[in-house]
Amino acid sequence: MKDSLKNVKYIEKDKILDFIKVLQKDYTVIAPKKVKDFVLFGELKDNEEPYLDFLNSRQSPKEFYFPQTETIVEYEGIIDKRVPKFSENDMKKRIIFGIRPCDVKSTLILDKLFVNEDYIDDYYKRLRDNTLIFSFGCNNPKTTCFCASFECGPFSEEGSDAFITDIGDKFIIEGITEQGNKIIDKLPDGDGGMLKKKKEIKKNSDNVVSCIENIQKIPEKLRGMFENPVWEEISERCLGCGVCTYLCPTCHCFDIQDEMIGEDGRRVKNWDSCMFPIFTLHGSGHQPREFRFQRMRQRIMHKFNYYEENFNIIACSGCGRCVTECPVNIDVREILEKIKKL
Amino acid sequence: MIKNSYIPIPVKVDKIRFETEDKLIKTFDLVFMDKEEEKAFRYYPGQFAELSILGKGESPIGIASSPTESGFLRFTVMKVGVVTTALHNFDEGAIMGVRGPLGNWYPIEEMKGKNVVIVGGGFAFTTLRSLLIYMLDKKNRKNYGEITCIYGARTPGLLCYRDELKEWEKRKDMSLYQCIDWKFGAEGPIEEAAVEGWEPINLKEPSKTKIKKDIKKFTAFVPQLVSAVKPGAKDSYAIVCGPPIMIKFTIPVLTELGFPPERIINSLENRMKCGIGKCGRCNIGPKYVCKDGPVFSLKELEKLPKEY
Ligand SMILES: Cc1cc2nc3c(=O)[nH]c(=O)nc-3n(C[C@H](O)[C@H](O)[C@H](O)COP(=O)(O)OP(=O)(O)OC[C@H]3O[C@@H](n4cnc5c(N)ncnc54)[C@H](O)[C@@H]3O)c2cc1C
Ligand code: SF4
Ligand code: FES
Numbered sequence: 022m023k024d025s026l027k028n029v030k031y032i033e034k035d036k037i038l039d040f041i042k043v044l045q046k047d048y049t050v051i052a053p054k055k056v057k058d059f060v061l062f063g064e065l066k067d068n069e070e071p072y073l074d075f076l077n078s079r080q081s082p083k084e085f086y087f088p089q090t091e092t093i094v095e096y097e098g099i100i101d102k103r104v105p106k107f108s109e110n111d112m113k114k115r116i117i118f119g120i121r122p123c124d125v126k127s128t129l130i131l132d133k134l135f136v137n138e139d140y141i142d143d144y145y146k147r148l149r150d151n152t153l154i155f156s157f158g159c160n161n162p163k164t165t166c167f168c169a170s171f172e173c174g175p176f177s178e179e180g181s182d183a184f185i186t187d188i189g190d191k192f193i194i195e196g197i198t199e200q201g202n203k204i205i206d207k208l209p210d211g212d213g214g215m216l217k218k219k220k221e222i223k224k225n226s227d228n229v230v231s232c233i234e235n236i237q238k239i240p241e242k243l244r245g246m247f248e249n250p251v252w253e254e255i256s257e258r259c260l261g262c263g264v265c266t267y268l269c270p271t272c273h274c275f276d277i278q279d280e281m282i283g284e285d286g287r288r289v290k291n292w293d294s295c296m297f298p299i300f301t302l303h304g305s306g307h308q309p310r311e312f313r314f315q316r317m318r319q320r321i322m323h324k325f326n327y328y329e330e331n332f333n334i335i336a337c338s339g340c341g342r343c344v345t346e347c348p349v350n351i352d353v354r355e356i357l358e359k360i361k362k363l
Numbered sequence: 364m365i366k367n368s369y370i371p372i373p374v375k376v377d378k379i380r381f382e383t384e385d386k387l388i389k390t391f392d393l394v395f396m397d398k399e400e401e402k403a404f405r406y407y408p409g410q411f412a413e414l415s416i417l418g419k420g421e422s423p424i425g426i427a428s429s430p431t432e433s434g435f436l437r438f439t440v441m442k443v444g445v446v447t448t449a450l451h452n453f454d455e456g457a458i459m460g461v462r463g464p465l466g467n468w469y470p471i472e473e474m475k476g477k478n479v480v481i482v483g484g485g486f487a488f489t490t491l492r493s494l495l496i497y498m499l500d501k502k503n504r505k506n507y508g509e510i511t512c513i514y515g516a517r518t519p520g521l522l523c524y525r526d527e528l529k530e531w532e533k534r535k536d537m538s539l540y541q542c543i544d545w546k547f548g549a550e551g552p553i554e555e556a557a558v559e560g561w562e563p564i565n566l567k568e569p570s571k572t573k574i575k576k577d578i579k580k581f582t583a584f585v586p587q588l589v590s591a592v593k594p595g596a597k598d599s600y601a602i603v604c605g606p607p608i609m610i611k612f613t614i615p616v617l618t619e620l621g622f623p624p625e626r627i628i629n630s631l632e633n634r635m636k637c638g639i640g641k642c643g644r645c646n647i648g649p650k651y652v653c654k655d656g657p658v659f660s661l662k663e664l665e666k667l668p669k670e671y
Contacts (some may be wrong), residue, residue: 093369095419100459103417104373139654140639143367152604203391247668274643277369278638279418286418293642300644301634304422304443307607309633309647309671319646327649329590 030208031215037192038070040208044116049203050117051085055199068323071119073187076163077340080272081124082117086148087131093144093277093288105288112151116204119157119185122177124212126338127270128154129180133332134273144290156181160222160325162230165341167354169232173338176223188218195279200243216286220283234355240335242360243326246317251363255356256317258349263294265343271336274300295319321356366641371415371460372400376453378652379434379634383427384520387442390427391494392435393461404464406430407471408494408618409630409658412463413638414438414450420619421444423635423653425463427489429496429505432574436461439489465638466657469602478508480594481551482613483556484605488523490630491604495531504536511594515542515609532579540592542583557582566593584610591618596621602628614661624662631657631671645669 024049032040044050045065051249052071060075094105135145158270159166159175168174178184186193193215196202266272276293279286293300301310310316328336344352378392399456406426413421426439442451453459455639479498483491498507512531516522522541531539539593545552546591552568562648564572572591581588585605601617603610609628633645633652640654650656
């Protein structure tokens with residue numbers, strides 16, 4: 022019987038640091054950490070334990086493949102003699118430990134944009150190729166979570182190398198990919214009782230997490246809605262602060278900027294936001310998205326129609342960050358429900 | 364060096380000249396520092412490149428040279444903001460970078476065996492020059508039917524490539540019609556030559572203008588001149604590049620002449636950064652102008668939201 026459980030391992034909760042130390046021999050471990058009142062992902066230092074008693078992190082760990090600021094090239098010297106310098110150091114492999122299924126789903130969504138047959142973003146690809154994912158099931162989905170709408174869910178294993186579940190006194194870790202299995206191989210084997218516990222927890226989570234029914238119909242619905250007056254209504258309160266896009270694990274828009282200190286400089290990719298007018302402003306002064314409603318329309322259309330048209334997947338995983346952090350309580354779930362009814 | 368799509372290829376600014384009399388537009392000929400890079404840079408008329416000045420930034424600029432002219436890449440650039448001003452301040456010999464070739468190109472394959480009508484306005488003639496040079500190339504000319512070019516600017520001194528225009532005027536294997544804007548009085552345009560030698564067309568009813576055989580320079584707005592010249596739509600493609608207002612008024616004229624939307628071709632501009640469909644900046648609906656464009660047929664544009 023034990024054989025069928027060879028991919029299921031467990032760790033006592035008070036042994037978690039020992040396991041992290043084993044991982045750190047070969048990998049940089051990125052895990053949730055408590056930073057003041059928030060939980061954020063960061064690299065674990067020596068003897069640092071991950072903080073696993075959280076619902077979700079304030080920011081998704083997307084910055085570990087798509088950093089907020091990332092150097093493209095460096096250069097020096099006078100302006101009309103500069104040539105790009107680019108060096109790629111060997112990179113230690115990384116494990117993102119404790120990432121929630123919605124954020125894993127978002128990673129899979131971003132993969133389609135950054136690595137495809139048209140062009141490859143080599144910076145993204147390198148970080149992504151060197152990262153393993155140990156995702157973490159959600160025992161207590163937040164009221165703002167709606168991951169179940171998107172072929173995801175609090176216990177979705179898609180995209181994980183190994184999957185962690187909190188079953189009270191222990192974590193069970195299930196190997197999903199070959200690499201994941203290899204890494205957890207030395208942990209003690211789990212048993213049927215543990216899996217049964219997980220099943221119950223999962224069932225409960227699946228029951229409480231919210232789901233926008235028939236979300237797959239939204240892209241088609243939006244197709245003819247570009248000129249609909251609803252966009253003005255939806256964006257009435259919007260301040261254009263851009264928080265929703267910065268916190269979104271699938272937003273991928275960026276700017277390219279040059280930064281100089283004396284005669285040394287670097288060119289960087291910086292996160293940017295379609296909620297800002299300068300995003301589309303031409304040098305000539307022409308502005309294709311003059312009004313806030315046009316920018317809101319772009320955000321919703323991009324996620325729920327354009328992205329789906331280009332990559333066959335909606336660019337949302339239901340993490341709910343835009344819902345919790347919008348200063349004027351604009352709720353994308355309400356927007357989608359409204360669109361469905363039109 | 365490891366190749367990736369964000370890293371500019373070093374080039375040297377070989378020649379610089381003023382293109383227009385207002386001195387706001389300059390043409391730059393760039394040569395690759397590395398022959399291998401030059402060979403790898405295979406492009407077609409209509410494509411663009413990011414001109415890269417380390418420390419200032421990058422600007423997407425249409426490639427004005429034709430792949431049939433080897434040894435240099437040509438760009439004609441208006442001084443607008445940060446990057447283009449830095450470029451205008453360069454002297455010959457400066458080192459800079461290019462990224463590309465980017466985007467799609469004019470339908471040079473589909474147009475084989477067809478007539479081609481080029482309609483250009485102002486300094487947006489850059490990639491049209493590339494196309495024209497390409498089609499007029501000895502090896503390529505036989506592949507295309509009649510070539511008609513209608514090109515206008517506000518004044519004669521604002522036309523680009525004036526030396527070449529003089530050569531094209533003389534060619535037997537193409538027809539070139541040039542125009543400059545009307546002079547304005549209190550009541551609007553005045554129906555007379557704005558500059559001597561630039562024959563006024565019929566202002567009220569441009570299509571009634573009698574085009575005399577050896578007159579090829581007119582006082583007219585570009586859309587009016589198209590309507591006066593009446594290029595045949597049968598088996599023809601129209602390639603239109605210019606300021607938005609010119610495009611707006613030219614399209615109905617072409618449509619009236621019988622050009623179907625799939626044979627009216629435009630090149631669009633949007634603010635860009637990455638040029639490779641990643642940074643999310645240049646989309647019109649689901650299409651990225653940088654990667655799926657900049658060349659679109661009117662038929663394709665009709666399917667997209669009017670957000671450009
Ligand atoms: C496909 C394409 C072809 C073009 N071809 C030509 C050409 O042949 N000749 C020419 O003079 N101009 C051309 N332009 C316009 C040219 O790109 C802008 O005028 C130029 O980027 C302005 O840069 P700047 O730094 O001087 O201006 P700033 O206003 O300082 O702009 C800052 C940055 O914003 C971006 N940006 C601003 N305006 C535009 C714009 N209209 N289009 C794209 N990016 C913009 C650029 O990255 C630019 O570096 C073309 C644009 C596109 C999209
Ligand atoms: S967070 Fe809210 S207020 Fe800010 S841009 Fe997004 S929708 Fe508008
Ligand atoms: S310029 Fe970045 S997506 Fe087109």
